[in-house]
Amino acid sequence: MARELDLSQKRAVNADLNSVVSAGAGSGKTSVLSARFAHLVLEKKYKVDQILTLTFTKKATVEMYSRIYSTLKEKAPECTADFYKANIKTLDSYCAYVAKMGCRFYGVAPDFTEDKNAVYQKVEELALPFILKHRDNFAIKALVQTKNFAEIASGLFVKPILENSSVAEPIDFDKEIEEQRKEINRVWKQAAETLLKTTSDTVSAAQNYSGNITATIQKLQEAVASIDMPEIPSILEEDFDEANIEPTESFVESFDPIFNFRMPSGKSNPELDELKELIRATRGCVESLYPLVNYVAGGKIIQALIPLLKEFQELVNGIKRSHGILTFADVASLATCVLRDHPEIRLAEKKKYKAIMIDEFQDNNSLQRDMLFMLAEKTERMEKGIPKVEDLEKDKLFFVGDEKQSIYRFRG
Numbered sequence: 001m002a003r004e005l006d007l008s009q010k011r012a013v014n015a016d017l018n019s020v021v022s023a024g025a026g027s028g029k030t031s032v033l034s035a036r037f038a039h040l041v042l043e044k045k046y047k048v049d050q051i052l053t054l055t056f057t058k059k060a061t062v063e064m065y066s067r068i069y070s071t072l073k074e075k076a077p078e079c080t081a082d083f084y085k086a087n088i089k090t091l092d093s094y095c096a097y098v099a100k101m102g103c104r105f106y107g108v109a110p111d112f113t114e115d116k117n118a119v120y121q122k123v124e125e126l127a128l129p130f131i132l133k134h135r136d137n138f139a140i141k142a143l144v145q146t147k148n149f150a151e152i153a154s155g156l157f158v159k160p161i162l163e164n165s166s167v168a169e170p171i172d173f174d175k176e177i178e179e180q181r182k183e184i185n186r187v188w189k190q191a192a193e194t195l196l197k198t199t200s201d202t203v204s205a206a207q208n209y210s211g212n213i214t215a216t217i218q219k220l221q222e223a224v225a226s227i228d229m230p231e232i233p234s235i236l237e238e239d240f241d242e243a244n245i246e247p248t249e250s251f252v253e254s255f256d257p258i259f260n261f262r263m264p265s266g267k268s269n270p271e272l273d274e275l276k277e278l279i280r281a282t283r284g285c286v287e288s289l290y291p292l293v294n295y296v297a298g299g300k301i302i303q304a305l306i307p308l309l310k311e312f313q314e315l316v317n318g319i320k321r322s323h324g325i326l327t328f329a330d331v332a333s334l335a336t337c338v339l340r341d342h343p344e345i346r347l348a349e350k351k352k353y354k355a356i357m358i359d360e361f362q363d364n365n366s367l368q369r370d371m372l373f374m375l376a377e378k379t380e381r382m383e384k385g386i387p388k389v390e391d392l393e394k395d396k397l398f399f400v401g402d403e404k405q406s407i408y409r410f411r412g
Helices: 009-011 029-040 058-075 091-106 116-134 138-143 149-164 171-207 215-225 235-243 246-253 270-297 297-324 326-340 345-354 364-374
Strands: 020-021 051-055 087-088 354-357 397-401
Touching: 009 029, 009 397, 020 087, 020 171, 029 051, 029 058, 029 354, 029 397, 051 058, 051 091, 058 354, 087 091, 087 326, 091 138, 091 235, 091 326, 091 345, 091 364, 138 297, 149 297, 171 215, 171 297, 215 326, 246 270, 270 297, 326 345, 354 364
Parallel strands: 020 397, 051 087, 051 354, 354 397
Antiparallel strands: none
């Protein structure tokens, strides 16, 4: 006999709106999900095959199936006659099911298998010969000065492509570089403005120092007096393309008089402590700019590397298609793309289920969240793309997640 639920658990089971239950291990999550399933069948009059229940492991699926069946059998034995139709699945198996419905749109045959190890093995076999074939490429010649060919193949080709690219959504390298450059410019401007402000405060504190003017303080005053506050240079497209660091490096070096100044330890006072802290802060601001300058300095290497990454990505996706082997990331991405880009398939899936429950939900997995949102959107919505919260049915989703995880909370 199932144990009695507490007040909070009962409130979750009987909730009439999209809900997230935040609960840790051993807190009765499976009991809540089982009771929720029974509530939907007995009180809402849903058929067992109108409830989609997703878990993350086969073991959890078996346990969930057993617990829900036992709960229904205890409360309403007559409802178990059709329980063989219940849709209690792993997220993996459901993604594969959806992916197979629309994989043809992405050049993948529906008889694909999920085999991460096979994919990695074939891609690793491909990588080193690919690098050696292109060993005269400017980027490879530069990188081999610090890494061997095998390390370049694994660290810069195999791992990034397999971890960040999928057969349905390959990396758009040109777009990524464009976004990176925008972000570098944004961070550069922000950090440079902070440096100017901190330097100005340091100069003012040094020049207006009212304590004992020692030889060290005098040298500091002379150092700050030599600084001519420069204009912040923008990083232009041609600077990235040609690895032109002269404008940015010149700007950073303008602050060398403070960056290279070292205050001796010894007797102290509040005003002197404040001055030391300002010097440290200025030095920290300068140090934060060097990685950005280094990014610009690597511009030619990046420019030469991108065509190789594009070619390698095409080869990898070709292997996946020709051998019919995908990683789970491929399958999950494929399922999401099928639902997102093909409203007719999405509509059929939406109509199947009146309720969706998922165990161990984590909203830091955007693919998982997006797929569930598309299944729970209002029936009439047929636009391509991911729905917003306001586009969802008000009572279709029931998530249970670990309280230590990042959990999406619905507005209202």
